[in-house]
Amino acid sequence: MDPVRNPYSPGAGRKPSALVGRNDVIDAWSVSLQRAERGKTDQPIILYGLRGVGKTVLLSRLRRDAETRDWITVQLEAGSGRALREMVGEGLYGPLSDLARPSAGKRLLRALKTALSFKASYDTTGTWNFGVDLSGATGGAADSGFLLTDLGKLVRDVSLAASEDGVSLALLIDEAQDLSSEEIQTLAAVMQSAATDDLPVLFALAGLPSLPQTLAEAKSYSERFRYSVIKKLDSDGAREAILKPARKEGVDWSADALDYVVTTSGRYPYFIQQFGQETWNAATGAAIEFEDARMGVAVGQGQLDNGFFRARWDRTTAAEKQYLRAMCPEGDDGVGSGEVANRLKRKGRSLGPTRANLISKGLIYAPDHGVVAFTVPGMAGFISRQHD
Ligand SMILES: Nc1ncnc2c1ncn2[C@@H]1O[C@H](COP(=O)(O)OP(=O)(O)O)[C@@H](O)[C@H]1O
Ligand SMILES: [Mg+2]
Numbered sequence: 001m002d003p004v005r006n007p008y009s010p011g012a013g014r015k016p017s018a019l020v021g022r023n024d025v026i027d028a029w030s031v032s033l034q035r036a037e038r039g040k041t042d043q044p045i046i047l048y049g050l051r052g053v054g055k056t057v058l059l060s061r062l063r064r065d066a067e068t069r070d071w072i073t074v075q076l077e078a079g080s081g082r083a084l085r086e087m088v089g090e091g092l093y094g095p096l097s098d099l100a101r102p103s104a105g106k107r108l109l110r111a112l113k114t115a116l117s118f119k120a121s122y123d124t125t126g127t128w129n130f131g132v133d134l135s136g137a138t139g140g141a142a143d144s145g146f147l148l149t150d151l152g153k154l155v156r157d158v159s160l161a162a163s164e165d166g167v168s169l170a171l172l173i174d175e176a177q178d179l180s181s182e183e184i185q186t187l188a189a190v191m192q193s194a195a196t197d198d199l200p201v202l203f204a205l206a207g208l209p210s211l212p213q214t215l216a217e218a219k220s221y222s223e224r225f226r227y228s229v230i231k232k233l234d235s236d237g238a239r240e241a242i243l244k245p246a247r248k249e250g251v252d253w254s255a256d257a258l259d260y261v262v263t264t265s266g267r268y269p270y271f272i273q274q275f276g277q278e279t280w281n282a283a284t285g286a287a288i289e290f291e292d293a294r295m296g297v298a299v300g301q302g303q304l305d306n307g308f309f310r311a312r313w314d315r316t317t318a319a320e321k322q323y324l325r326a327m328c329p330e331g332d333d334g335v336g337s338g339e340v341a342n343r344l345k346r347k348g349r350s351l352g353p354t355r356a357n358l359i360s361k362g363l364i365y366a367p368d369h370g371v372v373a374f375t376v377p378g379m380a381g382f383i384s385r386q387h388d
Helices: 025-035 055-068 082-101 106-122 147-164 180-195 211-218 220-225 236-246 255-264 269-282 290-313 318-330 337-343 348-360 380-385
Strands: 045-048 070-078 171-172 203-208 224-231 369-374
Touching: 025 055, 025 171, 025 203, 045 055, 045 082, 045 211, 055 070, 055 203, 070 147, 070 318, 082 147, 082 171, 082 180, 106 147, 147 171, 147 180, 147 203, 147 290, 171 211, 180 203, 180 211, 180 269, 203 211, 211 220, 224 369, 236 269, 236 369, 255 269, 255 290, 269 369, 318 337, 318 348, 318 380, 337 348, 337 369
Parallel strands: 045 203, 045 224, 070 171, 171 203
Antiparallel strands: none
């Protein structure tokens, strides 16, 4: 098929031509958006799951839904080495400057002044100019240095400013497991008090399967948050994710080609997109046939090995590689960390640092006490194919 018209989109965070199987989360968010506009605040939404299941694209969809309703939206990704304070501040600058106008109401002026002081709290050299005279405005003082105070104030003033226009603030944070423990604690507290005070703000966090546990350790009231595990697609969803993009281009899949990609992808969205893309490119006839799928999956597998998997494998040390290899017999399922130690003929404690590094690199997580599992589906299979 014409590669120019290829409708599949493998890649971290790349918007799929058809986002399928996530209506429960999208609908719940839509209800929350409408409730917030009527002054009723809901608890944060927490999306968690393995790599490649579609957390980032779902989070981006939630952001767009808020944007469509003219909300003030900020979407951030933790783990880049930047502090939460700076990411929130810089993320708000654009939306706030769009709003700033000489006729701004009291609440907006207040939010702008607070945002300026928040900026000053992490950046002593730069400043913002909203082109509005703020000398008479109240607000400011979001530069105490205490993240809880400053972030709480910023969220309050900006969300109240948004409500002046009948909208609210949406703050979305991806890879939230990478926030520092101080940041996650503060965020949990800010999110909780925003809900208690009925502030017009909604939060959505996305992260690895360890995220609920991380939040639970941070604050006891995190059990009130709304958790959604994002999983591989069900069988109908996987079919739709493959068929729908092709049909938009007027192309059909034969039943056996479709079955083959559904099965070999394990119904993981990332793999569906990768195999779909290569199968499309391999096809030469009017429709997509089984032989095209066989070829596409083989090529796609090679690309995953060289990209999706290898990128992570190459970031590990020799000792970490050994640890990961010892986890492989269980495949994608978890294994006791004691058993890993046995296999390596080591004492469990001495492997603690290796295990901790692998967790902080986001390659493994602890689904249960004393258990480790891969965060990347298919990683065990990939490792078994590596000989270095
Ligand atoms: N619901 C879905 N339907 C179809 N494709 C999806 C879906 N969710 C994600 N994808 C695709 O899967 C890949 C990984 O998505 P991403 O959001 O980056 O996953 P994660 O953030 O969980 O690692 C992307 O190529 C994306 O287009
Ligand atoms: Mg992601």
